[in-house]
Amino acid sequence: EAGVAQSPRYKIIEKRQSVAFWCNPISGHATLYWYQQILGQGPKLLIQFQNNGVVDDSQLPKDRFSAERLKGVDSTLKIQPAKLEDSAVYLCASSSYVGTQVTGELFFGEGSRLTVL
Amino acid sequence: GESVGLHLPTLSVQEGDNSIINCAYSNSASDYFIWYKQESGKGPQFIIDIRSNMDKRQGQRVTVLLNKTVKHLSLQIAATQPGDSAVYFCAENRNSGYSTLTFGKGTMLLVSP
Numbered sequence: 001e002a003g004v005a006q007s008p009r010y011k012i013i014e015k016r017q018s019v020a021f022w023c024n025p026i027s028g029h030a031t032l033y034w035y036q037q038i039l040g041q042g043p044k045l046l047i048q049f050q051n052n053g054v055v056d057d058s059q060l061p062k063d064r065f066s067a068e069r070l071k072g073v074d075s076t077l078k079i080q081p082a083k084l085e086d087s088a089v090y091l092c093a094s095s096s097y098v099g100t101q102v103t104g105e106l107f108f109g110e111g112s113r114l115t116v117l
Numbered sequence: 118g119e120s121v122g123l124h125l126p127t128l129s130v131q132e133g134d135n136s137i138i139n140c141a142y143s144n145s146a147s148d149y150f151i152w153y154k155q156e157s158g159k160g161p162q163f164i165i166d167i168r169s170n171m172d173k174r175q176g177q178r179v180t181v182l183l184n185k186t187v188k189h190l191s192l193q194i195a196a197t198q199p200g201d202s203a204v205y206f207c208a209e210n211r212n213s214g215y216s217t218l219t220f221g222k223g224t225m226l227l228v229s230p
Contacts, residue, residue, distance in 0.1 A: 004160070035220075040125055042206050042220035043161065056217050091160050105151060106218060108160030 002026065004109035006092050012115045018080035021112045025073070025094030031055075033106065034067055034077050035091040043091055049075065082116045089113045125204060127225040136194040138224045140207035145188060149210035151218065152181060152192045156203045161220075164192070164205075194226075202228045 005024040013019050025032050031050050035043035046065065048056040051072040060067070064083070069075040079086055089111040130136050142150070148169040153161035167174045167181045167190075174181050180193040190207050204225050208218040 033217075042208075042223050045217055045219065048217055093160070105163035105166065106161075108162070110158070110160050 004092055004094055004107055006090075006109035006112050008112055009110065010113050010115075012117065013082055014117050015084055016081040018078065019082060019114060020076050020078045021090050021092075021114075023075045023077070023092030023109060025075070025092070026096075026107055029094035029096050029107070030072070031095045031097060032069055032075050033091075033093040033095075034075070035093065037089045037091055037111070039088070046077070046090075079114075082114075084116050087114055087116045125223050125225045127227060129227045129229065130197050132197060132199060132228055132230050134197050136192075136197045136201070136226060136228075138192045138194075138205050138226065140190040140192075140221050140224075142188050142190060142207065142209045142221070144209060144211050144219075145185070147209040147211050150181070150183065150190055151208045151210075152179075152190075153206045153208060153220075154201075154203045155206065155223070161206060197226075197228050199228045199230055202226055 004026055007022050011019055033048050034046045036046050037043040046060045047067045049069040052069045064081060065079055067077045077090060091108050091111045093106040093108045095106045151166040152164040154164050155161045165176045165179050165181050167183050172183050178195045182191045192205060194201055204223045206220050206223045208220045211219055
C-alpha cells in the first residue's frame with residue numbers, strides 16, 4: 001500500500017514570497033490533515049478535510065495560508081506571503097475514518113521542510 | 118536519566134533497559150489517545166493507541182497506561198533498542214463535535230548501545 005506522498009521535500013524562499021505544498025493521501029482515505037511542525041515542537045493542526053469539505057481550520061492563519069482539496073483526493077497548502085516564523089515542516093496525514101469517532105491512526109507523509117529567509 | 122533539553126525533554130537509557138515516557142494531557146473529555154514515534158526527517162509513525170474506557174493496552178514490546186484521574190498517559194518500551202531512538206509524541210482526540218488529534222510536545226529517547 002502506497003503511503004502519503006508529499007512534495008516538495010524541501011523549499012527555501014525569501015520572506016514575502018509564496019510557496020505551495022502538495023499532498024496525495026492514501027487511496028480511499030476520506031480525511032486529510034495538514035499539520036505544521038516547528039523545530040522542537042509537536043505537530044499543530046492547521047486544517048482538516050473530510051472528503052472535500054473543511055472540518056476544522058480554526059488554527060489556520062487565513063490571512064496568508066490557504067488550502068484546498070479538490071475532488072476529495074489531493075490537497076494543496078499555500079502560503080502567501082511567507083513570514084520568517086512560517087519556517088517549519090508541513091506534514092500531511094490521512095485517515096480512513098469519517099464522522100465524529102476516531103477509529104484508527106493517522107498516516108503521515110514525510111513532510112515538506114520550509115525555510116523562510 | 119531524564120533532563121530538559123533546549124526544546125524537548127530527553128530520556129537517555131542503555132540498550133536493554135526498559136523505558137518509560139510520560140505525557141500529561143489537558144482535556145478531561147478526550148476519549149482516545151495515540152502514541153507516535155518520529156525519527157529524524159520523517160513523519161510521525163503510529164505505535165499504539167488506547168481508548169478512555171481502558172487503562173492499559175499492550176503491543177509488541179510496548180505498553181500504554183492511561184490514568185484519567187490525573188490525566189496522565191505513559192508509554193513503556195521493554196528491552197529498548199538503539200532503533201527506538203526517536204522523538205515520541207502523545208496525541209489526544211478532543212472530541213468537540215468532530216474528531217481531531219492534538220499532539221503534545223514530545224520526548225526525545227536516546228538509546229546507547
